[in-house]
Amino acid sequence: MIKSTLLFTVFLTLAFVAPHNSNAQGTKTSDQQAMIKALEWQEAHPIYAMAPTDWTNGAYYTGVVQAHKTTNDEVYLAALKNMGWQNDWQTAPRFYHADDIAIAYSYLYVNGKRKDLVDLKPTEKFLDKHLFESNQWTDGSDAERSILWWWCDALFMAPPVIVEYALLKKDDKYLDAMHKYYKQTYDLLYNKDEHLFARDTRFVWKGNSEDLREENGKKIFWSRGNGWVIAGLALILNDMPEDYKHRNFYLDLYKEMAVKIKQLQQQDGLWRTSLLSPESYDHGEVSGSGFFTFALAWGINKGILDKVVYTPVVQKAWTALRASQHEDGRVGWVQNIGASPEPASADSWQNFGTGAFLLAGSEMLKLEK
Incomplete structure (x- = not known):
């Protein structure tokens, strides 16, 4: 009965708090609207791959966190509290899979707002097992997937959570463990010539006829995969202590990728699902593009990227992202769940696409001030 009452209260908050804030602050910008x-469309149409605690919801609610940070609009915080309460603050169940801790990014944020509401014990249990217990990846018994974070998406899912948890605990051992696993992924998947990440070892070129490649002969670099990485870097750097001993590694990687991502933007403002073969699927894709827009706009706002050079890039991208949104609020042109470049359509959507849209908007609002 108590839980039902809380959920009803949160529903009322979601329904009425935004108009109240609008009256208090004057007319909201069209971007805020x-x-x-x-958010409202996504909350009314919940979707996830496996469970409400899975990585798709984790990515979506990471966008909700950043939207609240920027706007301080209670509608976002209400959604976060409601989700966490319904999930009983649990992680997903696979302790050695980075995807399954992504949801805890939002729990840690809510904990900073309402410490009496959040149970962080499941997050603590997950991270201690994930980072410090021996498993088939860290002990080398899985020959095919020999490292803990063997796919590039993992660099968005776990590291930002670990940074937030390390700050909460005031313990660099979590940052040091994160850096160890991050560097393994970097060494395995980062192409130092192209300044992009392969999604996994299927796409790491070995210089032989069996290498997977696009029809144009180019290497396959997935837009959303690289979006996961550079958006994750922005989240990591935003909160990583300035004096952390490995910080420059992440900053240099961010800058290097930002230059390449800028070069690959297409005329319509969006990026294609196959970054070096835009003709493979010659249309914009919103999840990768949203993550790129967020990361580049973040860099401008932090003074890391040249404002004159990069502002036109993100403004063009944000205009195109806005054009991908339907009248009812649904964000279209999102490639479905996958692990390589595939097409999208005006009607294809996923919750992580909404998350990418909210991430991008959260930094574009700051850019407009």
Whole structure:
């Protein structure tokens, strides 16, 4: 009965708090309105691959966190509290899979707002097992997948959570463990010539006829995969202590990738699902593009990227992202769940696409000030 009452209260908050804030602050910008419409549509149409604690929801609610940070609009915080309460603050169940801790990013944020509400014990248990217990990846018994974070998406799912948890605990051992596993992924999947990440070892070129490649002969670099990485870098750097001993590794990687991502933007403002073969699927894709827009706009706002050079890039991208949103708030042109470049359509959507849209909007709002 108590839980039902809380959920009903949160529903009322989601329904009425945004108009109240609008009256208090004057007319909201169209970008703020678009972001709230995206949130409201997604909340009314929940979707996830396996469970409400899975990585798709983790990515979506990471966008909700950043939207709240920027706007301080209670509609976002209400959604976060509601989700966490319904999930009983649990992680997903696979302790040695980075995807399954992504949801805890939002729990840690809510904990900073309402410590009496959040149970962080499941997050603590997950991270201690994930980072410090021997398993088939860390002990080398899985020959095919020889490292803990063997796919590039993992660099968005776990590291930002670990940074937040390390700050909470005031313990660099979590940052040091994160760096160890991050560097393994970097060494395995980062192409130092192209300044992009292969999604996994299927796409790491060995210089032989069996290498997977696009029809144009180019290497296969997945837009969303690299979006996961550079958006994750922005989240990591945003909160990583300035004096952390390995910080420059992440900053240099971010800058290097930002230059390449800028070069690959297409004329319509969006990026294609196959970054070096835009003709393979010649249309914009919103999840990768949203993550790129967020990361580049973040760099401008932090003074890391040249404002004159990069502002036109993100403005063009944000205009195209806005055009991908339906009247009802749904964000379209999102490639479905996958692990390589595939097409999208105006009607294809996923919750992590909404998350990418909210992430991008959260930094574009700062850019407009």
